Amino acid sequence: MxxxxxxxxxxxxxxxxxxxxxxxxxxxxxxxxxxxxxxxxxxxxxxxxxxxxxxxxxxxxxxxxxxxxxxxxxxxxxxxxxxxxxxxxxxxxxxxxxxxxKAAPLPFHAHENPGEDIRLQYRYLDLRTPDMQRKQRTRIKLVQALRRWLDGRGFQDIETPILTKATPEGARDFLVPARMHPGEFYALPQSPQLFKQILMVAGFDRYYQIARCFRDEALRADRQLEFTQLDMEFAFVEERDVQDTVEAMIRDIFKEVVDVDLAAQFPRMTWAEAMRRFGSDKPDLRIDLELQDVAELVKGSEFKVFSDWAEHPEGRIAALRVPAGAAFSRKQIDDYAAHAAKYGAKGLAYIKIGDDGAVNSPIAKFFSEDAFAALIKAIGLQNGDLVFFGAGKYNVVSDFMGALRLKVGKDTGRVAAGWAPLWVTDFPMFEWDEDAQRYVALHHPFTAPAVDDIADLRANAKTAVSRGYDMVLNGNEIGGGSIRIHRPDMQSTVFELLGIGAEEAEAKFGFLLDALKYGAPPHGGIAFGIDRIAALMAGTDSIRDVIPFPKTTSAQCLMTGAPSPIADEQLAEVHIQVRPRK
Structure with missing residues (x-):
């Protein structure tokens, strides 16, 4: 034609x-x-x-x-x-x-911005626009470049099942009724994790897959119910073997797809250092603001919030100095306090030092003159500056002060141009779930601990460090991986520490435990979020812009009307009856 x-x-x-x-x-x-x-x-x-x-x-x-x-x-x-x-x-x-x-009258024109709901309802029109064509092409070029890079280095592209077994860890599974097995269900995979480990046991050595994954969880700008990841696994490796390979891959891919030169060597930072300095396990290093621990400096104050948490074994008091922040109005300060409250803050104390040296602070009266002067000096506060304080449990303070750092940095134009990649390593093995009153895996339950001794792991589970690692770029986790457990006795111990008893472990993961008995090699891997990387390359904040047919934040497809009711006849075929909605 x-x-x-x-x-x-x-x-x-x-x-x-x-x-x-x-x-x-x-x-x-x-x-x-x-x-x-x-x-x-x-x-x-x-x-x-x-x-x-x-x-x-x-x-x-x-x-x-x-x-x-x-x-x-x-x-x-x-x-x-x-x-x-x-x-x-x-x-x-x-x-x-x-x-x-002949086209019917349009619900919106290509040169308009009608709002995301209308764009998603008429996604075929939205995708015709030059900007959306550019974003989708960026994603296409990314996937093509990844395949070429991996194929050229001996990685084997192997498909793993979409219909699989439900697991008790991570987000909720999407369940699929098994018509030929009444009352039983498949689950859509949250990742190909167990299958790629078994491929290492099977001797395939270097695996990759551009895999579709499914998680029934709340949606955000960087989350979708179904998403795509580059999944990789290596046999006979340690952490640096995986990291050095994929770092070279990401560097080459960014150069090929968007002509960006990333750092010749990505810096490395432990999880503990990242949380201490930035309040985040995915810090945006383009922002030059850092947190400071000041518990020792405020122990003797009469401000009870500070003095109590300064003595608490799990407490943290962190300060965030904002150069030239004294120009913030009271409303701006209140808005920042409201933002921090979304992440768990009970309040946000502050000190302003005016250009003339005048102090404006609701907490200054709780300090002696010498103690206040020592605090100001230790923080490095200058005339015209402001400092925010957060106090509470260590992880809670880290979360809300980290979120505050990001917002202040963006609002005040302190985000430097360019690209800031980073490896975050040495994650905690477990974190305590107050609601469930048990440990949960910070990465996943197949991540190897840093210690090989089972007795040591049992005795020090609270402080155990894993062999997990994440690749971060401009404040986004783009890849996460670990060295895996390859011994069945260690895997059983980790299940036990996570509250997964022997009977449940056998029912859920018996096939993995069996595979590990028959000569499983040491192995590790990583998975990269294709949607997140494509969004970064395309210069958009939302992964919905680089996914052809995404779901809304309410988990709907506005174009097709999914999810939708199913006829009783179809439900009967899969032996399901829907309860009336309360």
Whole structure:
């Protein structure tokens, strides 16, 4: 139907007859001459209809937005060059226009921003826009480049099951009724974790997969119910073997896809240091603000919140100095306190030092003159600065002060340009779940502890460190992995510490424990979030922009209407009866 793409028509075709197909981006009748911007996936070219072509002109006069056209004509140099488009030096003089499909009046135009719900309802129109085409192409180029890189280095692309077994860890599973096994269910995989470990036992050595994964969890800008990850696993490796390989991959991929030169060697930071300095296990190093621990400096104050938490064995009192922050109004300070409250803060104390040295603080009266001066000096507070304080349990303070650091940094323009990659290592093996009154795995229950001795792990479970690691880029965790447990006795011990008894472990993970008995090699791996990396490359904050058909934050597909009710006949086939909604 066509000889060339619209966006690829150039000066080399001048004088030649071409046939193009695409959509009417804009049609303009300028009193005797019609100009049509014809668009396909490669771009836009100007089609000109001159008045002496009466039949063609009659068709052009009736065109509307997004009509689907076939145009035949001769390529000619443009009198007025348009430097904003790739085809801006040429135009096509139409000798024939065929309307292949007339578009109905549009719910929104490509040059409007109607709001995300409308965009998602009419996703096919949204995806036609040049910006969305660019973002989707960035994702496509990313996946192609990853496959080429891995295929060229001996990694084997192996598919793993989509219908699998439910697991008791992580987010909720999506369940699929098994029609041939009444009352039993498959689960959609949250990741291919267990299968890729078993592939290492099977001797495949280097595995990868561009895998679809499913988690029934709350949605955010960087979370979806179904998502895509690059899954990788290596046999006979330690941490640096995995890290050095994938670091080189990410560096090469960013150069190829978006022409970005990442650091020649990514810095490394332990989880403990990241939480202490930045209040986050995925710190954005482009922001030059850091937290400071000041518990020792405020122990003797009469401010009970400080003095109590300063003596508490699990307490933390952290300070965040904001240069030039004394210019913040009381409303801005209150807004920051409200933001911190979303992450668990019970309050946010502060000290302002005016340009003239005057102190403005609701807590200054609780300190002696010498103690207050020592606190100011230790924090490095200068005239014109402000410092926020958070007090409470260590992890809670880290969370809300870390969130505060990010917001203040962005609001005050302290996010440096460029790219800041980072490895975060030495994560805690477990964290205590107050509600469940048991340990949960910080990464997942198949991550190896840093100690090989089972007795040592049992005795020091609270402070045990894992062999887990994350790759962080500009404050986003783009990849997470670990060295895995390859001994069945250690795996059984970790299950036990997580409150998974022997009977439950056998029912849920018996196939893994059996596999580990038969010569499982030491192995490790990592998984990268394709959606997150694509969003970073495309310069967007939401992964929904780089997923062709995403769900909303309320877990719906507005275009298809999913999820939707199922007929009783279909439910009966899979032996399910739906309870009435209360």
């Amino acid at each position: 066509r000889t060339h793409f619209c966006g690829l028509v150039d000066e080399a075709l001048i004088g030649q007859t071409v046939t193009l197909c695409g959509w009417t981006d804009v049609a303009r009748n300028l009193g005797g001459v019609c100009f049509i911007d014809l668009r396909d996936h490669e771009g836009i070219v100007q089609v000109t209809v001159e008045p002496d072509a009466a039949e063609v002109y009659a068709v052009a006069e009736q065109l509307g937005y997004e009509d689907v056209l076939q145009v035949e004509g001769v390529v000619r140099a443009r009198h007025s060059v348009n430097d904003k488009i790739r085809t801006g030096k040429v135009e096509v003089i139409a000798s024939r226009i065929t309307v292949l499909n």
